[in-house]
Amino acid sequence: MFEHIQVAPADPILxxxxxYRNDPHPHKINLGVGVFKDENGATPILKSVKQAEERLxxxxxxxxxxxxEGTEAYRQAVQTLLFGADHEVIAKQRAHTAQxxxxxxxxxxxxxxxxxxxxxxxxxxxxxxxxxxxxxFQSVGLEVGSYAYYDSTAxxxxxxxxxxxxxxxxSGDVVLFHGxxxxxxxxDPTNEQWAQLAKLCSKQGxxxxxxxxxxxxxxxxxxxxxGLRVFLNQVQEMLIANSFSKNFGxxxxxxxxxxxxxxxxxxxxxxxxxxxxxxxxxxxNPPSHxxxxxxxxxxxxxxRSLWEMELKAMRTRIHEMxxxxxxxxxxxxxxxxxxxxxxxQGMFSFSGLxxxxxxxxxxxxxxxxxxxGRISVxxxxxxxxxxxxxxxxxxxxx
Ligand code: LMR
Numbered sequence: 001m002f003e004h005i006q007v008a009p010a011d012p013i014l015x016x017x018x019x020y021r022n023d024p025h026p027h028k029i030n031l032g033v034g035v036f037k038d039e040n041g042a043t044p045i046l047k048s049v050k051q052a053e054e055r056l057x058x059x060x061x062x063x064x065x066x067x068x069e070g071t072e073a074y075r076q077a078v079q080t081l082l083f084g085a086d087h088e089v090i091a092k093q094r095a096h097t098a099q100x101x102x103x104x105x106x107x108x109x110x111x112x113x114x115x116x117x118x119x120x121x122x123x124x125x126x127x128x129x130x131x132x133x134x135x136x137f138q139s140v141g142l143e144v145g146s147y148a149y150y151d152s153t154a155x156x157x158x159x160x161x162x163x164x165x166x167x168x169x170x171s172g173d174v175v176l177f178h179g180x181x182x183x184x185x186x187x188d189p190t191n192e193q194w195a196q197l198a199k200l201c202s203k204q205g206x207x208x209x210x211x212x213x214x215x216x217x218x219x220x221x222x223x224x225x226x227g228l229r230v231f232l233n234q235v236q237e238m239l240i241a242n243s244f245s246k247n248f249g250x251x252x253x254x255x256x257x258x259x260x261x262x263x264x265x266x267x268x269x270x271x272x273x274x275x276x277x278x279x280x281x282x283x284x285n286p287p288s289h290x291x292x293x294x295x296x297x298x299x300x301x302x303x304r305s306l307w308e309m310e311l312k313a314m315r316t317r318i319h320e321m322x323x324x325x326x327x328x329x330x331x332x333x334x335x336x337x338x339x340x341x342x343x344x345q346g347m348f349s350f351s352g353l354x355x356x357x358x359x360x361x362x363x364x365x366x367x368x369x370x371x372x373g374r375i376s377v378x379x380x381x382x383x384x385x386x387x388x389x390x391x392x393x394x395x396x397x398x
Contacts, residue, residue: 070099181346
């Protein structure tokens, strides 16, 4: 029965993680997967998370099922974080949120919902985009197109080309935007550019789907929601897939959410009933622990401010590593300009390293970078910076 099945290629990001784990190199460095590391190279559990967990263990009374969409408290907390407490969308009950297994789970449910209810829609993703986007949408049979985003010569957003591409997207199609900290480039639209994109979206009549996995990793919780909120002022309908893997460090708890925004409360009820059907047919209902942690932190003043401090510390450390990386390369005599890296946001940068250079870094130095040249700045530390920059200087000179 199974003799015809071929071995699938390794996942470009998580497959790299497995290869890193098995690499005996004594000084290996993992800049592949987007996971935050502290200055010791560890991915610690946040103090706010630990404290919330202690309370949960103490107070938990049942392990019975959650509802298909997760708890009311979690769903409200997510909406407040996305929209801000007093947003009209919340007051008019135009949005419904379902807990999901991470941001990926939210995207998968969104994909199924789109395929079922907008079967003719093509979904447009930025070029480049997160390596898993294509797979998620193609796996439900959606057509995936790409819109211009990155200028590889200027190492910046090619906004004119982006506008030109999106002006061709017809009404009824779906466009995926990275809410902040674009993965893999680290380059986001400015506030003015978000406003232009929202106007264009309203004019063209396409549906925006925000992938919002890094809220708080760019400039701050509120600042990072600017693009999404600018869109909300222009358009009546939207899908948002958000994740708490990074900003709460809850990677292996798989906690995120899918939010559907509609024109009216009635439409939101109808659309959400269909989202719940997709969930029921996939994993029935979500796990409790991760979302309970997030709810506990977001709804308690002490835990919330502790978490915001910890989030700020993570964001600041990454910004520091960006500058240190650029300065260390310069100090090692690298003449190629890497200063763009210190201007970017979030965990990632598109380094401009070629596939050959990426391969050489791995085989000669045990340094793991995604094949596209994407580096996770969050994996850099003061300790690994010197050997990392020595190796990059060497491969650039070869
Ligand atoms: C990444 O892009 O490295 C992260 O979002 C982890 C993943 O699932 O790919």
